[in-house]
Amino acid sequence: MESHLSITEVAAHTGLSAHTLRYYERAGLIAPVARAPGGQRRYAAADLEWIGFLLRLRETRMSIGQMQVFARLRGEGAASTAERRQMLETHLQEVEASIKAMQDAARALQAKIEHYRTLEASLQDTPKKTGRTKPCP
Amino acid sequence: MESHLSITEVAAHTGLSAHTLRYYERAGLIAPVARAPGGQRRYAAADLEWIGFLLRLRETRMSIGQMQVFARLRGEGAASTAERRQMLETHLQEVEASIKAMQDAARALQAKIEHYRTLEASLQDTPKKTGRTKPCP
DNA sequence: CTAAAAGTTTGAGTGCACTCCAAGTCAAGC
DNA sequence: GCTTGACTTGGAGTGCACTCAAACTTTTAG
Numbered sequence: 665m666e667s668h669l670s671i672t673e674v675a676a677h678t679g680l681s682a683h684t685l686r687y688y689e690r691a692g693l694i695a696p697v698a699r700a701p702g703g704q705r706r707y708a709a710a711d712l713e714w715i716g717f718l719l720r721l722r723e724t725r726m727s728i729g730q731m732q733v734f735a736r737l738r739g740e741g742a743a744s745t746a747e748r749r750q751m752l753e754t755h756l757q758e759v760e761a762s763i764k765a766m767q768d769a770a771r772a773l774q775a776k777i778e779h780y781r782t783l784e785a786s787l788q789d790t791p792k793k794t795g796r797t798k799p800c801p
Numbered sequence: 802m803e804s805h806l807s808i809t810e811v812a813a814h815t816g817l818s819a820h821t822l823r824y825y826e827r828a829g830l831i832a833p834v835a836r837a838p839g840g841q842r843r844y845a846a847a848d849l850e851w852i853g854f855l856l857r858l859r860e861t862r863m864s865i866g867q868m869q870v871f872a873r874l875r876g877e878g879a880a881s882t883a884e885r886r887q888m889l890e891t892h893l894q895e896v897e898a899s900i901k902a903m904q905d906a907a908r909a910l911q912a913k914i915e916h917y918r919t920l921e922a923s924l925q926d927t928p929k930k931t932g933r934t935k936p937c938p
Numbered sequence: 939c940t941a942a943a944a945g946t947t948t949g950a951g952t953g954c955a956c957t958c959c960a961a962g963t964c965a966a967g968c
Numbered sequence: 969g970c971t972t973g974a975c976t977t978g979g980a981g982t983g984c985a986c987t988c989a990a991a992c993t994t995t996t997a998g
Contacts, residue, residue: 700995702946704994745924746917756911770861808974809974821957824957864954952988954984956983960977962975
């Protein structure tokens with residue numbers, strides 16, 4: 665069930681641009697992809713799986729530099745399992761802290777929105793208390 | 802209870818660098834700050850509050866460009882309340898989507914970590930099932 | 939067979955969010 | 969008064985993560 669997808673197909677499938685796929689390969693995030701006789705890239709299922717994982721790392725804001733380290737470790741095979749696990753554990757802790765920070769901030773934004781809502785209500789619905797819309801004499 | 806903090810004090814208090822505080826002011830994120838007779842910045846409590854809010858926006862990855870728009874609206878006063886609320890609502894939706902995406906990704910990372918753990922256990926503790934550590938004849 | 943579309947490479951360019959530099963001014967301690 | 973450190977400005981520089989350009993080759997449709 666080998667996929668043999670072209671770069672545009674993989675781009676469409678992953679949401680990355682063909683440019684970015686080549687860039688990732690050049691940067692060592694993706695190991696050299698198999699080629700068709702004419703030299704064009706043919707992505708296998710395993711490549712797609714790995715790219716999917718890279719996207720998880722990217723979604724959680726891992727830097728390209730860190731991903732390069734991780735990809736290199738992966739290339740070293742089973743011997744680097746512990747190191748890779750440690751990297752992920754460290755990263756995951758940062759991610760969880762970051763999620764908490766975003767949640768806190770989101771709550772603050774929500775509060776601000778509520779504040780604006782009550783403000784709008786008192787300005788538009790019933791300009792009585794703060795009646796500063798100059799409808800007087 | 803006016804604060805009158807120097808730029809270094811505000812930097813220490815907010816975690817932003819003095820460079821960044823000036824940059825934010827130049828960019829229009831922060832309205833021109835009051836000055837001491839000699840020309841040095843003196844931040845008031847209201848400035849700190851606003852900077853705190855900017856940090857919430859930054860934590861939730863609002864771009865500087867968007868913050869500039871928001872800050873400009875704020876400068877227009879109460880008339881822009883509805884527009885500001887709409888901006889925040891739109892932003893908050895994106896933030897919540899982004900949080901969900903990060904949570905999903907974090908779960909995937911957690912699964913990967915577990916996978917590595919079982920892998921390590923079967924490689925180190927009991928090389929029986931997959932005994933590929935060449936201890937044979 | 940030909941034309942258009944899609945692929946290849948290296949290297950350069952872009953946009954963002956800072957971050958620093960140089961040259962000068964101001965404030966505080968001795 | 970003098971030195972040291974904090975502050976000022978405009979503009980230049982940095983690092984990141986792409987993104988594109990140019991020149992070329994290969995594949996595909998008619």
